[in-house]
Amino acid sequence: MKEMDFEQTEDIGFSDLTDEKDRKKAYEVDFKVVPLPDIISAQANASNHVAGILDLSTEQAAALLRSFKWNKERLIERYMENPQEILDQAGVVLDSDKITITQRPAGFLCEICYDDSPVGGALGLSCGHVFCHGCYEQYLTQKIKEEGECRRILCPESGCSVLVDEANIKRIISPSTLTKYRRLQDKAYIADLDNLRWCPAPNCENAVECRLAHHNFDTVVPTVSCACGHDFCFACGLDNHQPASCGLVKIWQKKCADDSETANWISANTKECGKCQSTIEKNGGCNHMTCRKCKYEFCWVCMGPWSEHGSSWYNCNRFEENSSSDARDQQAKSRASLERYLHYYNRFANHEQSAKLDRDLYMKTEKKMEEMQRTSELSWIEVQFLKKAVDVLTSCRMTLRWTYAFAYYLIKDNITELFEDNQRDLEVAVEALSELLEKPIEKEKITELRQQVLNKTVYVASRREVVLDDTAKGLVEGRWQYFCEVPSIIVGK
Amino acid sequence: MFARHLAMNAPAGVNIIDANDFKVWKLGLAGAPGTLYDGEKFQLEFNFGPNYPLESPQVLFVGDNIPVHPHIYSNGHICLDVLYNHWSPVQTVASICLSLQSMLSSCTSKEPPPDNATYVKTARANPKHTAWAFHDDTV
Numbered sequence: 001m002k003e004m005d006f007e008q009t010e011d012i013g014f015s016d017l018t019d020e021k022d023r024k025k026a027y028e029v030d031f032k033v034v035p036l037p038d039i040i041s042a043q044a045n046a047s048n049h050v051a052g053i054l055d056l057s058t059e060q061a062a063a064l065l066r067s068f069k070w071n072k073e074r075l076i077e078r079y080m081e082n083p084q085e086i087l088d089q090a091g092v093v094l095d096s097d098k099i100t101i102t103q104r105p106a107g108f109l110c111e112i113c114y115d116d117s118p119v120g121g122a123l124g125l126s127c128g129h130v131f132c133h134g135c136y137e138q139y140l141t142q143k144i145k146e147e148g149e150c151r152r153i154l155c156p157e158s159g160c161s162v163l164v165d166e167a168n169i170k171r172i173i174s175p176s177t178l179t180k181y182r183r184l185q186d187k188a189y190i191a192d193l194d195n196l197r198w199c200p201a202p203n204c205e206n207a208v209e210c211r212l213a214h215h216n217f218d219t220v221v222p223t224v225s226c227a228c229g230h231d232f233c234f235a236c237g238l239d240n241h242q243p244a245s246c247g248l249v250k251i252w253q254k255k256c257a258d259d260s261e262t263a264n265w266i267s268a269n270t271k272e273c274g275k276c277q278s279t280i281e282k283n284g285g286c287n288h289m290t291c292r293k294c295k296y297e298f299c300w301v302c303m304g305p306w307s308e309h310g311s312s313w314y315n316c317n318r319f320e321e322n323s324s325s326d327a328r329d330q331q332a333k334s335r336a337s338l339e340r341y342l343h344y345y346n347r348f349a350n351h352e353q354s355a356k357l358d359r360d361l362y363m364k365t366e367k368k369m370e371e372m373q374r375t376s377e378l379s380w381i382e383v384q385f386l387k388k389a390v391d392v393l394t395s396c397r398m399t400l401r402w403t404y405a406f407a408y409y410l411i412k413d414n415i416t417e418l419f420e421d422n423q424r425d426l427e428v429a430v431e432a433l434s435e436l437l438e439k440p441i442e443k444e445k446i447t448e449l450r451q452q453v454l455n456k457t458v459y460v461a462s463r464r465e466v467v468l469d470d471t472a473k474g475l476v477e478g479r480w481q482y483f484c485e486v487p488s489i490i491v492g493k
Numbered sequence: 494m495f496a497r498h499l500a501m502n503a504p505a506g507v508n509i510i511d512a513n514d515f516k517v518w519k520l521g522l523a524g525a526p527g528t529l530y531d532g533e534k535f536q537l538e539f540n541f542g543p544n545y546p547l548e549s550p551q552v553l554f555v556g557d558n559i560p561v562h563p564h565i566y567s568n569g570h571i572c573l574d575v576l577y578n579h580w581s582p583v584q585t586v587a588s589i590c591l592s593l594q595s596m597l598s599s600c601t602s603k604e605p606p607p608d609n610a611t612y613v614k615t616a617r618a619n620p621k622h623t624a625w626a627f628h629d630d631t632v
Contacts, residue, residue, distance in 0.1 A: 112546055112582045129583075139582055142547040158581035158588075 025465065027242060027472035029212050031224040031234065034196065036186070036205040043189055046072060054079055056094070059166035063092045066151055069192040091152070091163030093126045100168060101130050110135055112156065123168065129157040133172065140169055141177050150184035200237050201230035210234045218488050219476045221245055231395070235489050240395075243471030244402040246489035248482070252405040256345065265338055271331070274298050274305070344408035351401035354434070355394050361437060362390040368441050378446065385450055389437060389457045396430050396464045403467060409482040415474075422470055426463040433460050504591045516541055519555075522590065528598045535560055537593070538569075539586060549580035551621055552589060561603045564596060568613045570620040572606070577625050 024030070034042075043062065050072060051061035067090035068075040079086045087094065101124030109116045110132040121133030131139075139156050143149045153169065155162045170178060190196045190207050194214065199206045208224045212234075216222075221242045222234040231240035241249045270281045275296040280289065287300040297306040369383040403423050410416045433456040441449065474480050503509075506523035518539040524530025536556035542548050553569035554560060564572040575584060575592055606612065616623055 135582065138547055142544060146544075146548075156582045158575070158579075158583045160581075 025469055025472075026476070027221065027223070027468040029210060029220060029222045029224065029234070031208050031210040031222075033199075033227040034207045034209050035227070036207075039186055039189065039196075039207055040182075043070075043185070046070060050075065054083075057167070059170075060092050060094070063163070063166060064090050066090070066188065066192065070189065091154075091161070092165065093162070100125060101128070104132075105130060112139070123172065125155050125162050125164065125168070127155055127157065127160050127162040129155050129160055129162075131156055137172050137174070140164065140173050144173065144177050144181050144184065148184060150181055151188055197234055197237065199226035199228060199230055200232055201226060201228050204228040204230065208234065217246065219478075220472065221475070240398055241402045242399055242468055243475075244406040245475065245486065247486040248406060248409055249402070250487060250489070251484070252408070255341075256348075269335075271300070271303065274303055341408065344404045348401050348404040351397045351404070355397040355401075358390060358393050358397065358434065358437075362387070365390065365437065372441065372446060378450075382450070385454050385457070386437070389433065389453050392457050392461050392464075393430065393433055393437070396426060396460055399464050399467060400426060400430060403471075406471065409484065409486065411481040411483050413481070415479055419467075419470060419474070422463070422467045426460070426467050429456070429460045429463045432456060503587055504594055506594060507587075507590045510536065518586065520586070520590065522593065524560075525594060525598050529600055529603055530560060530597050533558060533560070537590070539589075546582040546584070549576050549584070549621070550586075550589075551619055552576050553620060560597060561605055562597060562600050563602075563604055563606055566606055566609055566612050566616070568616060570612075570616060570623065572625055574625070577621065 044058070046065055047058045047062040050056070050065060051058045053076060054061065054064075056064070064075055064079070064086060065072065067086075068078075075086070102122065104118055104120060104122045106118075108118060108122065108130065110122075110130075112131055112135040115132050115134075122130050123133060123136045124130030135156070140153065143153045153164045154160060155164060169181065173181065187198075190198055195211050196207050196209050198204075199208060204226060206226050206228060208226055210222055210224055212220065212222055214235075217235040221244070223231060223240050223242050224234045225231045232238065233241055233246060236246040236249065238246075238249065244252065266279065270279045272279055273291040273294065273296055275298075276291060276294040278291060278293045280291065282289070282300055288297065288306055289300050290297050298304065299306055365386045369386055372378055372383050373380060400423070403419075403426075407416075407420070407423065410419070433453070436449075436453055436456055439449065471480075506525055508521045508523075510519040510521050512518045512520075518541075520537045520539070522535045522537055524533040524535070535554055535558055538553055538555045540551040542550070552571060554565060554571065555569055559565065559567055559569050566572070571593070573592060573596060575581075575589065612623075
């Protein structure tokens with residue numbers, strides 16, 4: 001909460017003086033994109049630094065840093081107190097070059113392949129378990145390539161807990177395995193650090209750094225944007241899901257995936273036979289029902305036996321009786337619950353679908369843009385407004401989509417009315433822009449269209465900001481009340 | 494040569510039934526005298542993959558008589574850490590037999606594993622595809 005507390009105290013009295021544009025918006029978090037070369041050099045720098053201070057080799061320093069999750073200060077402090085304990089914990093042996101056996105000793109027998117020839121390479125760590133070079137290479141390759149292990153590769157001897165050190169690993173494995181080994185180390189580095197996360201986009205090699213403390217993730221949706229253009233949530237790694245919090249996204253996705261609503265559909269659209277409890281759906285005809293299974297005759301309206309209906313057939317007058325009205329209440333509830341869910345789900349799914357259609361539209365628009373360049377006086381830079389419009393449109397649809405999941409869980413009260421107004425304004429603006437983009441392009445009206453699209457794009461973007469700003473502030477203030485428990489997010493990478 | 498090595502180092506009660514290729518071995522295992530399995534005869538099957546000994550072999554009890562033991566399922570699957578994630582390439586057929594023999598010998602009551610019925614119903618043929626949790630070090 002460090003940064004946020006700071007910002008809040010700053011705000012008191014000074015907020016009017018701060019320029020609107022420079023201020024961070026309520027729904028934004030600070031982050032930095034870290035490309036792969038920087039990740040590699042950050043590890044090297046930290047290792048060299050620690051190696052210099054503690055008088056170790058860089059590989060040894062790196063091993064110690066890994067066991068301390070790259071917390072330099074804590075490592076140095078603890079190492080000064082008790083170096084041997086720290087070394088043992090990390091499985092690092094000092095002077096390993098002196099102890100390492102690289103020649104086959106007299107009477108050598110490799111316990112893995114039972115090779116007993118006196119010539120050839122071998123390796124034995126400080127524990128004295130010697131194996132032949134070939135077996136060691138196979139063993140390390142297996143660990144690295146098949147099992148994806150890079151941090152704790154132990155001596156092959158059963159039950160031996162001496163770590164195969166980085167210098168020896170690098171000496172033995174092939175170049176292709178070494179590349180894989182380095183890659184695993186980078187991955188482990190990112191996994192060790194709480195404020196780093198890989199960009200989940202395919203083929204993107206960047207990581208993103210966000211220094212917000214994890215306990216803030218219940219009140220902020222930490223959305224970051226990678227240099228490759230992918231927007232994602234720093235806490236859960238999913239695509240940008242503002243304004244819904246990670247916990248809410250989780251229960252919503254579960255709800256959409258499971259068949260909890262199937263049960264609701266059944267109870268909303270079917271009744272059970274009063275005698276044999278078979279489930280019956282009435283899809284037409286009159287109210288005089290005969291159960292196919294047990295031949296029980298009953299009235300669909302009041303669920304009572306048909307024989308008691310006397311002469312008032314086809315017009316049930318037993319409507320107010322308690323037992324039948326209870327059954328109807330229950331059904332009405334299920335029906336309302338189902339309708340409520342479907343209302344939000346349809347809108348949620350619709351925006352996802354529309355975003356896809358917008359993308360298709362963009363492909364067509366690109367052709368239009370080329371055409372415009374040829375047929376009008378406009379230059380390349382001037383026709384860029386269409387691309388910008390589609391980009392804004394897509395991001396707005398993604399936001400809108402999640403506002404419906406968010407709204408589903410909200411308890412309706414006065415506060416949520418404001419939210420719904422904002423949501424509606426964005427919805428209207430988005431559809432207007434979408435419609436504008438679909439218009440055929442006419443030569444003489446290009447300038448006019450350009451003006452309209454530009455205006456709308458700016459307006460739509462500002463409506464999105466309003467929605468995000470309001471929901472983010474509400475989240476911090478604890479303004480939103482959900483009708484069910486929303487779990488807190490446990491950050492896992 | 495491996496079979497010879499085993500023959501020389503085999504723990505008591507282990508005999509080779511069939512070890513003529515490098516893929517599948519069948520061994521006989523006799524319950525040690527003075528234990529709950531005294532006089533019983535079991536059959537073990539070893540399947541060696543191409544990465545053996547870097548990867549553990551697939552080991553299971555086969556035949557009519559599967560030992561009734563808290564760590565042995567009635568389909569022959571064995572819950573023993575050295576066969577899965579505590580495998581080391583230094584382990585041998587002889588050392589596995591020794592581990593199994595000691596597992597049987599230290600048993601104090603002949604009971605199937607508590608989750609035997611569910612496990613046997615859902616388990617895959619290869620016990621190495623099961624995610625094992627090793628919770629009991631006493632037996």
